[in-house]
Amino acid sequence: MTKSQANTSSSAPPKVDGLDFGFNVPLDRAELSSAKWEYEIARKGDPTLLCFGTAEMDYRAAPPICAALERVAKAGHFGYPYKRVSYYEAIIGYFNRHFSWSIQKDWIASNVGIYPSMQPIIDELTSPGDEIIYQPPVHHIFPEVITAAGRTAVANPLVKRGTRYEMDFEDLAAKTTARTKILLLCSPHNPVGRVWTREELERLNAFCLERGVIVVADEVYCSLVFEGVEFTPFAGLSQSASLNSITLVSASKSFNVTGLKHSLFVAENPDLRDAYMRGLKRNNLYFGGCIFGQAATEAAFRDCDDWSLAAVRYIQGNFEYLRSFIEKHLPLVTVTTPEATYFAWLDFGRLGLSVDELRSFFEDEAHVVVTLGEPLGAGGKGHARFNLGTTRSLVEEGLHRIAQAYERRTAS
Ligand SMILES: Cc1ncc(COP(=O)(O)O)c(C=O)c1O
The missing domain is CATH 3.40.640.10 (Type I PLP-dependent aspartate aminotransferase-like (Major domain))
Incomplete structure:
Protein backbone atom coordinates (compact mmCIF):
# COMPACT_ATOMS: atom_id res chain seq x y z
CA MET A 1 0.00 0.00 0.00
CA THR A 2 1.21 3.49 -0.71
CA LYS A 3 1.23 6.20 1.94
CA SER A 4 -1.61 8.12 0.37
CA GLN A 5 -3.70 4.95 0.26
CA ALA A 6 -2.92 4.42 3.96
CA ASN A 7 -3.95 7.96 4.76
CA THR A 8 -7.20 7.73 2.89
CA SER A 9 -8.08 4.33 4.33
CA SER A 10 -7.59 5.52 7.90
CA SER A 11 -9.88 8.55 7.45
CA ALA A 12 -12.43 8.21 4.65
CA PRO A 13 -11.73 5.02 2.72
CA PRO A 14 -12.34 5.58 -0.98
CA LYS A 15 -15.02 3.22 -2.18
CA VAL A 16 -13.20 2.19 -5.32
CA ASP A 17 -13.05 -1.44 -6.23
CA GLY A 18 -12.40 -3.45 -9.35
CA LEU A 19 -16.02 -3.31 -10.45
CA ASP A 20 -15.81 0.48 -10.91
CA PHE A 21 -13.23 -0.06 -13.62
CA GLY A 22 -14.59 -3.26 -15.14
CA PHE A 23 -11.79 -5.52 -13.92
CA ASN A 24 -14.26 -8.39 -13.81
CA VAL A 25 -15.23 -7.95 -17.48
CA PRO A 26 -13.19 -10.05 -19.93
CA LEU A 27 -11.46 -8.03 -22.64
CA ASP A 28 -12.73 -8.39 -26.18
CA ARG A 29 -9.60 -9.91 -27.67
CA ALA A 30 -10.67 -9.69 -31.32
CA GLU A 31 -8.41 -6.70 -32.00
CA LEU A 32 -5.72 -7.58 -29.46
CA SER A 33 -2.33 -9.08 -30.16
CA SER A 34 -0.40 -9.62 -26.97
CA ALA A 35 2.61 -11.65 -25.88
CA LYS A 36 0.57 -12.82 -22.90
CA TRP A 37 -2.33 -14.36 -24.85
CA GLU A 38 -2.16 -14.36 -28.64
CA TYR A 39 1.52 -15.36 -28.77
CA GLU A 40 0.99 -18.30 -26.37
CA ILE A 41 -2.14 -19.52 -28.18
CA ALA A 42 -0.25 -19.43 -31.50
CA ARG A 43 2.80 -21.13 -29.93
CA LYS A 44 0.74 -24.01 -28.59
CA GLY A 45 -1.81 -24.04 -31.43
CA ASP A 46 -4.42 -24.30 -28.66
CA PRO A 47 -7.29 -21.80 -28.78
CA THR A 48 -8.62 -23.10 -25.43
CA LEU A 49 -5.47 -22.05 -23.58
CA LEU A 50 -5.85 -19.71 -20.57
CA CYS A 51 -2.81 -17.49 -20.05
CA PHE A 52 -1.45 -16.47 -16.63
CA GLY A 53 2.17 -15.96 -17.63
CA THR A 54 3.54 -12.69 -19.03
CA ALA A 55 3.71 -9.84 -16.51
CA GLU A 56 0.84 -7.59 -17.48
CA MET A 57 -2.84 -7.32 -16.56
CA ASP A 58 -5.97 -8.20 -18.53
CA TYR A 59 -7.53 -4.82 -17.71
CA ARG A 60 -8.20 -1.78 -19.83
CA ALA A 61 -5.86 1.00 -18.79
CA ALA A 62 -7.21 3.72 -16.51
CA PRO A 63 -9.54 6.24 -18.21
CA CYS A 304 -4.79 7.34 -11.65
CA ASP A 305 -4.52 6.80 -7.88
CA ASP A 306 -8.12 5.55 -7.71
CA TRP A 307 -7.62 3.04 -10.55
CA SER A 308 -4.41 1.84 -8.94
CA LEU A 309 -6.02 1.34 -5.53
CA ALA A 310 -8.89 -0.54 -7.15
CA ALA A 311 -6.44 -2.78 -9.01
CA VAL A 312 -4.56 -3.60 -5.81
CA ARG A 313 -7.81 -4.47 -4.03
CA TYR A 314 -9.10 -6.60 -6.87
CA ILE A 315 -5.81 -8.48 -7.19
CA GLN A 316 -5.63 -8.99 -3.43
CA GLY A 317 -9.11 -10.49 -3.66
CA ASN A 318 -7.93 -12.78 -6.46
CA PHE A 319 -5.05 -13.88 -4.28
CA GLU A 320 -7.31 -14.69 -1.32
CA TYR A 321 -9.49 -16.75 -3.64
CA LEU A 322 -6.42 -18.60 -4.98
CA ARG A 323 -5.03 -19.25 -1.52
CA SER A 324 -8.20 -20.85 -0.19
CA PHE A 325 -8.76 -22.79 -3.43
CA ILE A 326 -5.27 -24.27 -3.32
CA GLU A 327 -5.49 -25.11 0.38
CA LYS A 328 -8.70 -26.99 -0.32
CA HIS A 329 -8.00 -28.67 -3.65
CA LEU A 330 -4.21 -28.90 -4.09
CA PRO A 331 -2.88 -29.75 -0.63
CA LEU A 332 0.60 -30.68 -1.90
CA VAL A 333 1.12 -27.17 -3.32
CA THR A 334 2.50 -24.38 -1.11
CA VAL A 335 1.51 -20.75 -1.60
CA THR A 336 3.88 -17.88 -0.77
CA THR A 337 2.09 -14.87 0.71
CA PRO A 338 2.74 -11.86 -1.54
CA GLU A 339 2.93 -8.30 -0.22
CA ALA A 340 2.93 -6.75 -3.70
CA THR A 341 2.75 -7.49 -7.46
CA TYR A 342 0.08 -9.49 -9.26
CA PHE A 343 1.86 -12.81 -8.87
CA ALA A 344 1.15 -15.88 -6.80
CA TRP A 345 4.36 -17.85 -6.34
CA LEU A 346 3.45 -21.51 -6.00
CA ASP A 347 5.60 -24.46 -4.99
CA PHE A 348 4.65 -27.61 -6.92
CA GLY A 349 7.89 -29.34 -5.87
CA ARG A 350 6.09 -32.09 -3.97
CA LEU A 351 4.66 -33.38 -7.25
CA GLY A 352 8.24 -34.39 -8.10
CA LEU A 353 8.07 -33.23 -11.74
CA SER A 354 10.99 -32.10 -13.90
CA VAL A 355 10.74 -28.68 -15.53
CA ASP A 356 9.55 -30.22 -18.81
CA GLU A 357 7.01 -32.40 -17.01
CA LEU A 358 5.76 -29.39 -15.06
CA ARG A 359 5.38 -27.38 -18.29
CA SER A 360 3.45 -30.24 -19.83
CA PHE A 361 1.34 -30.56 -16.68
CA PHE A 362 0.21 -26.95 -17.05
CA GLU A 363 0.09 -26.52 -20.82
CA ASP A 364 -0.96 -29.95 -22.12
CA GLU A 365 -2.95 -31.33 -19.19
CA ALA A 366 -4.50 -28.20 -17.63
CA HIS A 367 -4.39 -26.04 -20.80
CA VAL A 368 -3.08 -23.05 -18.89
CA VAL A 369 0.13 -21.06 -19.27
CA VAL A 370 2.08 -19.95 -16.20
CA THR A 371 5.68 -18.79 -15.80
CA LEU A 372 7.82 -21.68 -14.63
CA GLY A 373 10.17 -20.98 -11.74
CA GLU A 374 13.20 -22.97 -12.86
CA PRO A 375 14.43 -20.40 -15.46
CA LEU A 376 14.24 -17.75 -12.73
CA GLY A 377 17.34 -19.22 -11.11
CA ALA A 378 18.24 -20.66 -7.70
CA GLY A 379 15.15 -21.45 -5.67
CA GLY A 380 12.86 -21.51 -8.70
CA LYS A 381 12.85 -25.26 -9.30
CA GLY A 382 9.42 -26.85 -8.94
CA HIS A 383 7.75 -23.44 -8.70
CA ALA A 384 5.27 -21.64 -10.93
CA ARG A 385 4.29 -17.97 -11.07
CA PHE A 386 0.58 -17.46 -11.62
CA ASN A 387 -0.43 -13.99 -12.81
CA LEU A 388 -3.51 -12.80 -10.89
CA GLY A 389 -3.98 -9.60 -12.90
CA THR A 390 -7.09 -10.86 -14.62
CA THR A 391 -10.81 -11.38 -14.03
CA ARG A 392 -11.92 -13.40 -11.00
CA SER A 393 -13.76 -15.78 -13.30
CA LEU A 394 -10.60 -16.55 -15.28
CA VAL A 395 -8.69 -17.16 -12.05
CA GLU A 396 -11.46 -19.57 -11.03
CA GLU A 397 -11.47 -21.36 -14.37
CA GLY A 398 -7.66 -21.58 -14.49
CA LEU A 399 -7.44 -23.01 -10.99
CA HIS A 400 -10.26 -25.43 -11.69
CA ARG A 401 -8.33 -26.78 -14.69
CA ILE A 402 -5.10 -27.04 -12.67
CA ALA A 403 -6.97 -28.90 -9.91
CA GLN A 404 -8.35 -31.42 -12.42
CA ALA A 405 -4.86 -32.07 -13.82
CA TYR A 406 -3.55 -32.34 -10.25
CA GLU A 407 -6.22 -34.91 -9.34
CA ARG A 408 -5.33 -37.01 -12.37
CA ARG A 409 -1.63 -36.84 -11.46
CA THR A 410 -2.01 -37.56 -7.76
CA ALA A 411 -4.57 -40.32 -8.29
CA SER A 412 -2.22 -42.33 -10.53
C1 LIG B 1 11.20 -6.83 -12.05
C2 LIG B 1 11.02 -6.41 -13.48
N1 LIG B 1 11.64 -5.33 -13.94
C3 LIG B 1 11.50 -4.92 -15.23
C4 LIG B 1 10.71 -5.62 -16.12
C5 LIG B 1 10.58 -5.19 -17.54
O1 LIG B 1 10.52 -3.84 -17.63
P1 LIG B 1 10.68 -3.14 -19.07
O2 LIG B 1 9.67 -3.77 -19.97
O3 LIG B 1 10.40 -1.73 -18.78
O4 LIG B 1 12.09 -3.37 -19.50
C6 LIG B 1 10.06 -6.77 -15.68
C7 LIG B 1 9.22 -7.55 -16.63
O5 LIG B 1 8.63 -8.51 -16.37
C8 LIG B 1 10.20 -7.15 -14.34
O6 LIG B 1 9.57 -8.23 -13.87
Whole structure:
Protein backbone atom coordinates (compact mmCIF):
# COMPACT_ATOMS: atom_id res chain seq x y z
CA MET A 1 0.00 0.00 0.00
CA THR A 2 1.21 3.49 -0.71
CA LYS A 3 1.23 6.20 1.94
CA SER A 4 -1.61 8.12 0.37
CA GLN A 5 -3.70 4.95 0.26
CA ALA A 6 -2.92 4.42 3.96
CA ASN A 7 -3.95 7.96 4.76
CA THR A 8 -7.20 7.73 2.89
CA SER A 9 -8.08 4.33 4.33
CA SER A 10 -7.59 5.52 7.90
CA SER A 11 -9.88 8.55 7.45
CA ALA A 12 -12.43 8.21 4.65
CA PRO A 13 -11.73 5.02 2.72
CA PRO A 14 -12.34 5.58 -0.98
CA LYS A 15 -15.02 3.22 -2.18
CA VAL A 16 -13.20 2.19 -5.32
CA ASP A 17 -13.05 -1.44 -6.23
CA GLY A 18 -12.40 -3.45 -9.35
CA LEU A 19 -16.02 -3.31 -10.45
CA ASP A 20 -15.81 0.48 -10.91
CA PHE A 21 -13.23 -0.06 -13.62
CA GLY A 22 -14.59 -3.26 -15.14
CA PHE A 23 -11.79 -5.52 -13.92
CA ASN A 24 -14.26 -8.39 -13.81
CA VAL A 25 -15.23 -7.95 -17.48
CA PRO A 26 -13.19 -10.05 -19.93
CA LEU A 27 -11.46 -8.03 -22.64
CA ASP A 28 -12.73 -8.39 -26.18
CA ARG A 29 -9.60 -9.91 -27.67
CA ALA A 30 -10.67 -9.69 -31.32
CA GLU A 31 -8.41 -6.70 -32.00
CA LEU A 32 -5.72 -7.58 -29.46
CA SER A 33 -2.33 -9.08 -30.16
CA SER A 34 -0.40 -9.62 -26.97
CA ALA A 35 2.61 -11.65 -25.88
CA LYS A 36 0.57 -12.82 -22.90
CA TRP A 37 -2.33 -14.36 -24.85
CA GLU A 38 -2.16 -14.36 -28.64
CA TYR A 39 1.52 -15.36 -28.77
CA GLU A 40 0.99 -18.30 -26.37
CA ILE A 41 -2.14 -19.52 -28.18
CA ALA A 42 -0.25 -19.43 -31.50
CA ARG A 43 2.80 -21.13 -29.93
CA LYS A 44 0.74 -24.01 -28.59
CA GLY A 45 -1.81 -24.04 -31.43
CA ASP A 46 -4.42 -24.30 -28.66
CA PRO A 47 -7.29 -21.80 -28.78
CA THR A 48 -8.62 -23.10 -25.43
CA LEU A 49 -5.47 -22.05 -23.58
CA LEU A 50 -5.85 -19.71 -20.57
CA CYS A 51 -2.81 -17.49 -20.05
CA PHE A 52 -1.45 -16.47 -16.63
CA GLY A 53 2.17 -15.96 -17.63
CA THR A 54 3.54 -12.69 -19.03
CA ALA A 55 3.71 -9.84 -16.51
CA GLU A 56 0.84 -7.59 -17.48
CA MET A 57 -2.84 -7.32 -16.56
CA ASP A 58 -5.97 -8.20 -18.53
CA TYR A 59 -7.53 -4.82 -17.71
CA ARG A 60 -8.20 -1.78 -19.83
CA ALA A 61 -5.86 1.00 -18.79
CA ALA A 62 -7.21 3.72 -16.51
CA PRO A 63 -9.54 6.24 -18.21
CA PRO A 64 -7.10 9.19 -17.81
CA ILE A 65 -4.41 7.17 -19.59
CA CYS A 66 -6.74 6.28 -22.47
CA ALA A 67 -7.81 9.94 -22.68
CA ALA A 68 -4.18 11.14 -22.76
CA LEU A 69 -3.39 8.70 -25.56
CA GLU A 70 -6.47 9.76 -27.49
CA ARG A 71 -5.38 13.41 -27.23
CA VAL A 72 -1.97 12.54 -28.69
CA ALA A 73 -3.57 10.47 -31.48
CA LYS A 74 -6.07 13.22 -32.26
CA ALA A 75 -3.34 15.85 -32.56
CA GLY A 76 -1.99 13.61 -35.30
CA HIS A 77 1.66 14.56 -35.04
CA PHE A 78 4.06 11.96 -33.71
CA GLY A 79 7.44 13.68 -33.59
CA TYR A 80 10.23 13.36 -31.04
CA PRO A 81 8.62 14.29 -27.73
CA TYR A 82 9.55 17.14 -25.42
CA LYS A 83 8.87 16.84 -21.69
CA ARG A 84 6.84 19.72 -20.35
CA VAL A 85 6.95 20.84 -16.73
CA SER A 86 3.67 18.97 -16.14
CA TYR A 87 5.42 15.66 -16.89
CA TYR A 88 8.00 16.25 -14.16
CA GLU A 89 5.39 17.56 -11.75
CA ALA A 90 3.33 14.40 -12.19
CA ILE A 91 6.30 12.14 -11.38
CA ILE A 92 7.66 14.23 -8.52
CA GLY A 93 4.15 14.58 -7.09
CA TYR A 94 3.52 10.84 -7.23
CA PHE A 95 6.61 9.75 -5.32
CA ASN A 96 6.18 12.51 -2.77
CA ARG A 97 2.47 11.83 -2.26
CA HIS A 98 2.78 8.06 -1.93
CA PHE A 99 6.19 7.45 -0.37
CA SER A 100 7.33 10.83 1.01
CA TRP A 101 10.26 10.55 -1.39
CA SER A 102 11.34 13.98 -2.60
CA ILE A 103 13.01 13.90 -5.96
CA GLN A 104 14.07 16.73 -8.22
CA LYS A 105 13.53 17.32 -11.89
CA ASP A 106 17.19 17.02 -12.83
CA TRP A 107 17.48 13.62 -11.12
CA ILE A 108 15.08 12.15 -13.69
CA ALA A 109 15.93 10.70 -17.09
CA SER A 110 13.89 8.38 -19.27
CA ASN A 111 14.30 5.38 -21.51
CA VAL A 112 12.22 2.82 -23.36
CA GLY A 113 12.27 0.30 -20.51
CA ILE A 114 13.81 -0.81 -17.25
CA TYR A 115 16.02 -3.48 -18.79
CA PRO A 116 17.30 -1.24 -21.59
CA SER A 117 18.40 1.10 -18.77
CA MET A 118 20.43 -1.56 -16.99
CA GLN A 119 22.76 -2.03 -19.95
CA PRO A 120 24.20 1.53 -20.09
CA ILE A 121 24.48 1.60 -16.29
CA ILE A 122 26.51 -1.61 -16.28
CA ASP A 123 28.63 -0.49 -19.24
CA GLU A 124 29.59 2.80 -17.63
CA LEU A 125 29.90 1.91 -13.96
CA THR A 126 31.76 -1.39 -14.25
CA SER A 127 34.54 -2.99 -16.29
CA PRO A 128 34.58 -6.36 -18.05
CA GLY A 129 35.03 -9.11 -15.49
CA ASP A 130 33.56 -7.07 -12.62
CA GLU A 131 30.93 -8.78 -10.50
CA ILE A 132 27.29 -7.81 -10.15
CA ILE A 133 25.05 -9.37 -7.54
CA TYR A 134 21.42 -10.32 -8.12
CA GLN A 135 18.93 -12.09 -5.87
CA PRO A 136 17.19 -15.11 -7.42
CA PRO A 137 14.68 -16.44 -7.96
CA VAL A 138 14.19 -13.33 -10.06
CA HIS A 139 13.32 -12.40 -13.64
CA HIS A 140 15.81 -14.20 -15.89
CA ILE A 141 16.84 -10.92 -17.56
CA PHE A 142 18.74 -9.89 -14.41
CA PRO A 143 21.65 -12.33 -14.89
CA GLU A 144 21.29 -12.19 -18.68
CA VAL A 145 21.83 -8.43 -18.88
CA ILE A 146 24.93 -8.81 -16.69
CA THR A 147 26.52 -11.58 -18.70
CA ALA A 148 25.60 -9.94 -22.02
CA ALA A 149 27.72 -6.98 -20.89
CA GLY A 150 30.69 -9.27 -20.20
CA ARG A 151 30.37 -8.95 -16.43
CA THR A 152 30.08 -11.78 -13.92
CA ALA A 153 26.61 -12.41 -12.50
CA VAL A 154 26.85 -13.51 -8.86
CA ALA A 155 23.74 -15.05 -7.32
CA ASN A 156 22.81 -14.17 -3.75
CA PRO A 157 19.71 -16.40 -3.51
CA LEU A 158 16.83 -15.42 -1.28
CA VAL A 159 16.05 -17.81 1.54
CA LYS A 160 12.58 -19.11 2.24
CA ARG A 161 11.42 -19.10 5.84
CA GLY A 162 7.95 -20.64 6.05
CA THR A 163 5.97 -18.94 3.30
CA ARG A 164 8.10 -15.79 3.25
CA TYR A 165 11.39 -15.01 1.56
CA GLU A 166 14.26 -13.07 3.10
CA MET A 167 17.62 -11.75 1.94
CA ASP A 168 20.61 -13.85 2.96
CA PHE A 169 23.06 -11.29 4.36
CA GLU A 170 25.66 -13.89 5.37
CA ASP A 171 25.75 -15.22 1.82
CA LEU A 172 25.89 -11.65 0.49
CA ALA A 173 28.95 -10.89 2.63
CA ALA A 174 30.61 -14.12 1.50
CA LYS A 175 29.93 -13.42 -2.18
CA THR A 176 31.06 -9.77 -2.19
CA THR A 177 34.64 -9.27 -3.38
CA ALA A 178 36.84 -6.36 -4.45
CA ARG A 179 35.37 -6.83 -7.95
CA THR A 180 31.75 -6.48 -6.83
CA LYS A 181 30.51 -3.15 -8.20
CA ILE A 182 26.70 -3.26 -8.33
CA LEU A 183 23.83 -5.00 -6.57
CA LEU A 184 20.69 -5.28 -8.68
CA LEU A 185 17.83 -5.04 -6.21
CA CYS A 186 14.30 -6.06 -7.15
CA SER A 187 11.91 -4.15 -4.87
CA PRO A 188 9.09 -5.15 -4.55
CA HIS A 189 10.38 -8.52 -5.60
CA ASN A 190 9.20 -10.42 -8.67
CA PRO A 191 8.32 -13.28 -8.33
CA VAL A 192 8.30 -13.82 -4.55
CA GLY A 193 6.18 -10.74 -3.81
CA ARG A 194 8.26 -9.37 -0.94
CA VAL A 195 8.15 -5.70 -0.03
CA TRP A 196 11.46 -5.21 1.74
CA THR A 197 11.09 -3.56 5.13
CA ARG A 198 12.88 -0.35 6.01
CA GLU A 199 15.10 -2.38 8.38
CA GLU A 200 16.11 -4.84 5.66
CA LEU A 201 16.87 -2.01 3.24
CA GLU A 202 18.85 -0.10 5.86
CA ARG A 203 20.93 -3.18 6.53
CA LEU A 204 21.52 -3.59 2.80
CA ASN A 205 22.43 0.07 2.44
CA ALA A 206 24.94 -0.09 5.31
CA PHE A 207 26.54 -3.18 3.79
CA CYS A 208 26.76 -1.71 0.28
CA LEU A 209 28.20 1.58 1.51
CA GLU A 210 30.84 -0.23 3.55
CA ARG A 211 31.83 -2.46 0.61
CA GLY A 212 31.63 0.19 -2.12
CA VAL A 213 28.77 -1.48 -4.00
CA ILE A 214 26.26 0.71 -5.90
CA VAL A 215 22.61 -0.32 -5.57
CA VAL A 216 20.51 -0.31 -8.74
CA ALA A 217 16.94 -0.65 -7.49
CA ASP A 218 14.33 -1.94 -9.94
CA GLU A 219 11.14 -0.64 -8.32
CA VAL A 220 8.80 -1.23 -11.23
CA TYR A 221 6.19 -2.89 -8.95
CA CYS A 222 6.14 -0.08 -6.35
CA SER A 223 2.55 0.94 -7.12
CA LEU A 224 1.19 -2.59 -6.74
CA VAL A 225 1.74 -2.91 -3.01
CA PHE A 226 -1.01 -4.59 -1.03
CA GLU A 227 -3.12 -2.71 1.48
CA GLY A 228 -1.57 -2.76 4.94
CA VAL A 229 2.01 -3.06 3.63
CA GLU A 230 4.40 -0.12 3.47
CA PHE A 231 6.81 0.31 0.58
CA THR A 232 10.05 2.26 1.08
CA PRO A 233 11.93 3.39 -2.04
CA PHE A 234 15.57 2.41 -1.55
CA ALA A 235 16.77 5.94 -2.35
CA GLY A 236 14.16 7.35 0.03
CA LEU A 237 15.82 5.65 3.02
CA SER A 238 18.43 8.33 3.64
CA GLN A 239 20.75 10.63 1.77
CA SER A 240 23.55 8.08 1.91
CA ALA A 241 21.27 5.55 0.19
CA SER A 242 20.12 8.14 -2.32
CA LEU A 243 23.68 9.10 -3.28
CA ASN A 244 24.77 5.47 -3.62
CA SER A 245 21.87 4.26 -5.74
CA ILE A 246 19.96 4.46 -8.97
CA THR A 247 16.21 3.85 -9.13
CA LEU A 248 14.61 2.34 -12.22
CA VAL A 249 10.85 2.61 -12.24
CA SER A 250 7.96 3.10 -14.65
CA ALA A 251 4.20 3.09 -14.99
CA SER A 252 4.43 0.02 -17.20
CA LYS A 253 3.59 -2.82 -14.79
CA SER A 254 1.46 -1.05 -12.20
CA PHE A 255 -0.67 0.87 -14.68
CA ASN A 256 -0.69 -1.80 -17.37
CA VAL A 257 1.05 0.08 -20.17
CA THR A 258 3.94 -2.32 -20.82
CA GLY A 259 3.68 -1.88 -24.61
CA LEU A 260 4.15 1.90 -24.43
CA LYS A 261 7.87 1.71 -23.73
CA HIS A 262 8.62 4.50 -21.32
CA SER A 263 10.62 4.14 -18.12
CA LEU A 264 12.34 6.40 -15.63
CA PHE A 265 15.86 6.58 -14.29
CA VAL A 266 16.23 8.52 -11.03
CA ALA A 267 19.52 9.36 -9.30
CA GLU A 268 20.50 12.14 -6.96
CA ASN A 269 24.22 11.55 -7.48
CA PRO A 270 25.41 13.62 -10.48
CA ASP A 271 28.26 11.18 -11.19
CA LEU A 272 25.75 8.33 -11.57
CA ARG A 273 23.57 10.49 -13.80
CA ASP A 274 26.50 11.50 -15.98
CA ALA A 275 27.55 7.87 -16.31
CA TYR A 276 24.03 6.92 -17.38
CA MET A 277 23.83 9.69 -19.96
CA ARG A 278 27.20 8.63 -21.38
CA GLY A 279 25.89 5.09 -21.65
CA LEU A 280 22.72 6.24 -23.41
CA LYS A 281 24.72 8.31 -25.89
CA ARG A 282 27.06 5.44 -26.56
CA ASN A 283 24.06 3.28 -27.48
CA ASN A 284 22.32 6.05 -29.43
CA LEU A 285 19.39 5.98 -27.02
CA TYR A 286 19.75 9.58 -26.08
CA PHE A 287 17.23 11.21 -28.40
CA GLY A 288 13.52 10.82 -28.55
CA GLY A 289 11.43 8.16 -26.87
CA CYS A 290 7.83 7.20 -27.36
CA ILE A 291 5.41 10.11 -27.37
CA PHE A 292 2.54 7.82 -26.30
CA GLY A 293 4.54 6.30 -23.45
CA GLN A 294 5.47 9.71 -22.17
CA ALA A 295 1.84 10.92 -22.21
CA ALA A 296 0.66 7.72 -20.49
CA THR A 297 3.33 8.03 -17.80
CA GLU A 298 2.32 11.58 -16.97
CA ALA A 299 -1.36 10.64 -16.73
CA ALA A 300 -0.62 7.49 -14.70
CA PHE A 301 1.43 9.26 -12.08
CA ARG A 302 -0.91 12.24 -11.79
CA ASP A 303 -4.47 11.05 -12.35
CA CYS A 304 -4.79 7.34 -11.65
CA ASP A 305 -4.52 6.80 -7.88
CA ASP A 306 -8.12 5.55 -7.71
CA TRP A 307 -7.62 3.04 -10.55
CA SER A 308 -4.41 1.84 -8.94
CA LEU A 309 -6.02 1.34 -5.53
CA ALA A 310 -8.89 -0.54 -7.15
CA ALA A 311 -6.44 -2.78 -9.01
CA VAL A 312 -4.56 -3.60 -5.81
CA ARG A 313 -7.81 -4.47 -4.03
CA TYR A 314 -9.10 -6.60 -6.87
CA ILE A 315 -5.81 -8.48 -7.19
CA GLN A 316 -5.63 -8.99 -3.43
CA GLY A 317 -9.11 -10.49 -3.66
CA ASN A 318 -7.93 -12.78 -6.46
CA PHE A 319 -5.05 -13.88 -4.28
CA GLU A 320 -7.31 -14.69 -1.32
CA TYR A 321 -9.49 -16.75 -3.64
CA LEU A 322 -6.42 -18.60 -4.98
CA ARG A 323 -5.03 -19.25 -1.52
CA SER A 324 -8.20 -20.85 -0.19
CA PHE A 325 -8.76 -22.79 -3.43
CA ILE A 326 -5.27 -24.27 -3.32
CA GLU A 327 -5.49 -25.11 0.38
CA LYS A 328 -8.70 -26.99 -0.32
CA HIS A 329 -8.00 -28.67 -3.65
CA LEU A 330 -4.21 -28.90 -4.09
CA PRO A 331 -2.88 -29.75 -0.63
CA LEU A 332 0.60 -30.68 -1.90
CA VAL A 333 1.12 -27.17 -3.32
CA THR A 334 2.50 -24.38 -1.11
CA VAL A 335 1.51 -20.75 -1.60
CA THR A 336 3.88 -17.88 -0.77
CA THR A 337 2.09 -14.87 0.71
CA PRO A 338 2.74 -11.86 -1.54
CA GLU A 339 2.93 -8.30 -0.22
CA ALA A 340 2.93 -6.75 -3.70
CA THR A 341 2.75 -7.49 -7.46
CA TYR A 342 0.08 -9.49 -9.26
CA PHE A 343 1.86 -12.81 -8.87
CA ALA A 344 1.15 -15.88 -6.80
CA TRP A 345 4.36 -17.85 -6.34
CA LEU A 346 3.45 -21.51 -6.00
CA ASP A 347 5.60 -24.46 -4.99
CA PHE A 348 4.65 -27.61 -6.92
CA GLY A 349 7.89 -29.34 -5.87
CA ARG A 350 6.09 -32.09 -3.97
CA LEU A 351 4.66 -33.38 -7.25
CA GLY A 352 8.24 -34.39 -8.10
CA LEU A 353 8.07 -33.23 -11.74
CA SER A 354 10.99 -32.10 -13.90
CA VAL A 355 10.74 -28.68 -15.53
CA ASP A 356 9.55 -30.22 -18.81
CA GLU A 357 7.01 -32.40 -17.01
CA LEU A 358 5.76 -29.39 -15.06
CA ARG A 359 5.38 -27.38 -18.29
CA SER A 360 3.45 -30.24 -19.83
CA PHE A 361 1.34 -30.56 -16.68
CA PHE A 362 0.21 -26.95 -17.05
CA GLU A 363 0.09 -26.52 -20.82
CA ASP A 364 -0.96 -29.95 -22.12
CA GLU A 365 -2.95 -31.33 -19.19
CA ALA A 366 -4.50 -28.20 -17.63
CA HIS A 367 -4.39 -26.04 -20.80
CA VAL A 368 -3.08 -23.05 -18.89
CA VAL A 369 0.13 -21.06 -19.27
CA VAL A 370 2.08 -19.95 -16.20
CA THR A 371 5.68 -18.79 -15.80
CA LEU A 372 7.82 -21.68 -14.63
CA GLY A 373 10.17 -20.98 -11.74
CA GLU A 374 13.20 -22.97 -12.86
CA PRO A 375 14.43 -20.40 -15.46
CA LEU A 376 14.24 -17.75 -12.73
CA GLY A 377 17.34 -19.22 -11.11
CA ALA A 378 18.24 -20.66 -7.70
CA GLY A 379 15.15 -21.45 -5.67
CA GLY A 380 12.86 -21.51 -8.70
CA LYS A 381 12.85 -25.26 -9.30
CA GLY A 382 9.42 -26.85 -8.94
CA HIS A 383 7.75 -23.44 -8.70
CA ALA A 384 5.27 -21.64 -10.93
CA ARG A 385 4.29 -17.97 -11.07
CA PHE A 386 0.58 -17.46 -11.62
CA ASN A 387 -0.43 -13.99 -12.81
CA LEU A 388 -3.51 -12.80 -10.89
CA GLY A 389 -3.98 -9.60 -12.90
CA THR A 390 -7.09 -10.86 -14.62
CA THR A 391 -10.81 -11.38 -14.03
CA ARG A 392 -11.92 -13.40 -11.00
CA SER A 393 -13.76 -15.78 -13.30
CA LEU A 394 -10.60 -16.55 -15.28
CA VAL A 395 -8.69 -17.16 -12.05
CA GLU A 396 -11.46 -19.57 -11.03
CA GLU A 397 -11.47 -21.36 -14.37
CA GLY A 398 -7.66 -21.58 -14.49
CA LEU A 399 -7.44 -23.01 -10.99
CA HIS A 400 -10.26 -25.43 -11.69
CA ARG A 401 -8.33 -26.78 -14.69
CA ILE A 402 -5.10 -27.04 -12.67
CA ALA A 403 -6.97 -28.90 -9.91
CA GLN A 404 -8.35 -31.42 -12.42
CA ALA A 405 -4.86 -32.07 -13.82
CA TYR A 406 -3.55 -32.34 -10.25
CA GLU A 407 -6.22 -34.91 -9.34
CA ARG A 408 -5.33 -37.01 -12.37
CA ARG A 409 -1.63 -36.84 -11.46
CA THR A 410 -2.01 -37.56 -7.76
CA ALA A 411 -4.57 -40.32 -8.29
CA SER A 412 -2.22 -42.33 -10.53
C1 LIG B 1 11.20 -6.83 -12.05
C2 LIG B 1 11.02 -6.41 -13.48
N1 LIG B 1 11.64 -5.33 -13.94
C3 LIG B 1 11.50 -4.92 -15.23
C4 LIG B 1 10.71 -5.62 -16.12
C5 LIG B 1 10.58 -5.19 -17.54
O1 LIG B 1 10.52 -3.84 -17.63
P1 LIG B 1 10.68 -3.14 -19.07
O2 LIG B 1 9.67 -3.77 -19.97
O3 LIG B 1 10.40 -1.73 -18.78
O4 LIG B 1 12.09 -3.37 -19.50
C6 LIG B 1 10.06 -6.77 -15.68
C7 LIG B 1 9.22 -7.55 -16.63
O5 LIG B 1 8.63 -8.51 -16.37
C8 LIG B 1 10.20 -7.15 -14.34
O6 LIG B 1 9.57 -8.23 -13.87
